[in-house]
Amino acid sequence: MxxxxxxxxxxxxxxxxxxxxxxxxxxxxxxxxxxxxxxxxxxxxxxxxxxxxxxxxxxxxxxxxxxxxxxxxxERFDTIPRPSRLSGPALETLAIIAYRQPIGRLEVEYVRGVGASGVIRTLQERGLVDVVGRGEGIGRPLLYGTTQRFLEHFGFESMESLPRPDELPVVLRDRSMTILPDESPEDPDQEELPLDDPTGEHR
Amino acid sequence: MATNSASTFAPADDGVYVIEIERFHGPLDLLLHLIRQQDIDVFDIPIARITRQFLEAIQGIGPGDLDQAGEFLEMAATLIRIKAQLLLPRPESDDDEDPRAELVRRLLEYEQIREISQRLERAEADRARRRVRGYVPPRPRAVVEETPLETTWDEVYEAALGVSLPESRVSEHRVTPRTVSMDSRVALILDRLGRGAGLPFTSFLGAGENRMHGVMTLLAGLELTRRRAIFLRQTAPFHELWLYRREDDDPEVLAEEEPA
The missing domain is CATH 1.10.10.10 (Winged helix-like DNA-binding domain superfamily/Winged helix DNA-binding domain)
Known part of the structure; x- marks a missing residue:
């Protein structure tokens, strides 16, 4: 052979x-x-x-x-497995975990502004995220990361296949950048904002 | 994903904005929508106006969803706090951050997450157009015929109360000392089992004894079987288990020892 x-x-x-x-x-x-x-x-x-x-x-x-x-x-065959699709909140949660891993539940909730325990459990049950460690601090919170199954689900070759944050067209930022210099060129708060470091610490 | 289409946020006849709160994934989603819709400069958010619109929008949250209400109210409280800080006289130091800065950071970050999740959704759709060779995990077929429900609501309710909630994945494993020792059960079995006679398993369990007694008696029975002191018999699954004292001259027992 x-x-x-x-x-x-x-x-x-x-x-x-x-x-x-x-x-x-x-x-x-x-x-x-x-x-x-x-x-x-x-x-x-x-x-x-x-x-x-x-x-x-x-x-x-x-x-x-x-x-x-x-x-x-x-599509019309029951004998052919139909790929499952994730909900909007599930995708948002997965996006946060993918880009911030390892990350705890509270941090995920802060970024989305809503509770995340149910969504994280669902993602975990479907094998898309898993506990990858424990953080410092009170109660040593569980930290989550994406799995091999995550890459398979989206057809990514590796984590490098995910869009880089700096190549995303972010509307708020684009618009503000063009408006700001005309309206308030001396705004001192402008420099306080992490414009070039969207993936950095948010606290 | 496109939860906030233009139709969800349109000036009504009286000029009041009408928002369907259920369409939003959370308070940041709503806030982002308000800012985008009115072309507001994110670095100079009119906090009073946004707070008023935000509070109007969340009027519609019913009492049925306290979690959701809490999430939106928390954001409303944050907005009001920012407004209060803006009204207070600020010290003239340069490194003092605008009270709105943290909110702006969160909004920019959330918008980026939205964008990424939309990319993920597209990748998911593309991947879904390709299929693996058709392996479908076998599904259990329902063979039970439909039978009319011959029970009262009270019985259903009682049964529902008896269902224990699924344990969480991270459950604590408690190690407790065994209240019954296996050795005591081994002694009991050997004591009670006469030569050649058999006794049913349940005869070793006295009244008032709990599950642990049953478990330890079964383990003792298995241990004695391993030691070739007794043997176990059961005519059919879930039937009574019988324990027999093993005798070396028993021809049947000897026959069982022969390799098949």
Whole structure:
């Protein structure tokens, strides 16, 4: 059996992304480089033969996924798992945890201005966040962080795939920056605000 | 995600703004909406005006949701405190921060979180268009036929009262000393079991003895089985468990020792 066949069989049968070194453990004669080569060959093969699926890099691993253009055909089948979608509050909470991890519940609540225990529990049950440690202070609060499952859920290759805070178009900031110099050029409070450090401490 | 569309915030006939409070994810969401909608400079928020609009908006919160009301009221209190601080004469030191600064920081930060969560939502939608090879975890099929509910509301209520709440994930594990020792139960079993005779498991449990006695008796039975002093019999699942004194010349017992 050729390496690319072995790799293909493993990726076909796995329901989570696998890293090259994990796949290489399938056989003693197989090493990580061979797996990487095999993955490239398979990707090329699927492309040339116009398969309805391809090999995608997700959460640091490789996964066989159908191509997005076939989504419409798959939706009406009960036998095809339907991906779950998160609510607005769940997404906001997840955004805070993703960018501030490790972070405690009280901090999450301060940023959103609302209670977060229910949402965090739901996210934890769905494996998107987990307890990653305990903070200092009264009661040594639980600290949360995102999981591998988080990357898989959003199809991110790694945490670096998340949008960088400085590339976000923030309306309030943009508008204020253009208005401020004309209206109140000498406003001393302007410098007090953490304009360039939106990810820094908020206290 | 777009909870605050233009229709939720429109001047009514009498010029009063009408806001559907349920549409907002929280007080910061509402505040952000008020500021954006009126093109307010976030670094020079007219606190009195915003506070009034904010208080008007939260009039609609019903008494049914105290948690939500609390969150909005906390923000209202913050706004009023900021206004009070602005009215007080401020010392002429340069490093004194504008009372509004912390609020502005939170608003900017919250807006950024909103933006990120919208990006996440788009990424989620894109990812949802790709599917893994169809593995669906087997779902338990409901085989129970529909039966009419032959019970009274009082019985349902009583049953509901008896349901204990699920324990929290971070539960404390209490270590308590065993009130019954296994050795005492081992002695009891050996004492009561005559040669060759069998006794039902329940006969070892006296009146007034609790679950711990049952557990320790079962453990003692298993331990004695391991020591090959007794053997256990049960004709069917959930039936009575019988304990027998083991005799080495018992042909049946010897036969069981043969590897299959």
């Amino acid at each position: 050729r390496p690319e066949q072995i790799v293909e069989a493993i990726l076909f049968a796995s329901d989570a992304p696998l890293r090259a070194e994990e796949i290489a453990r399938a056989d003693e004669a197989l090493d990580e480089d061979q797996v990487e080569v095999a993955i490239q060959q398979l990707r090329q093969l699927y492309l040339e033969s116009e398969r309805a699926f391809d090999l995608v890099e997700v959460a640091g691993g490789h996964q066989l996924l159908t191509r997005p253009e076939f989504a419409g055909y798959l």
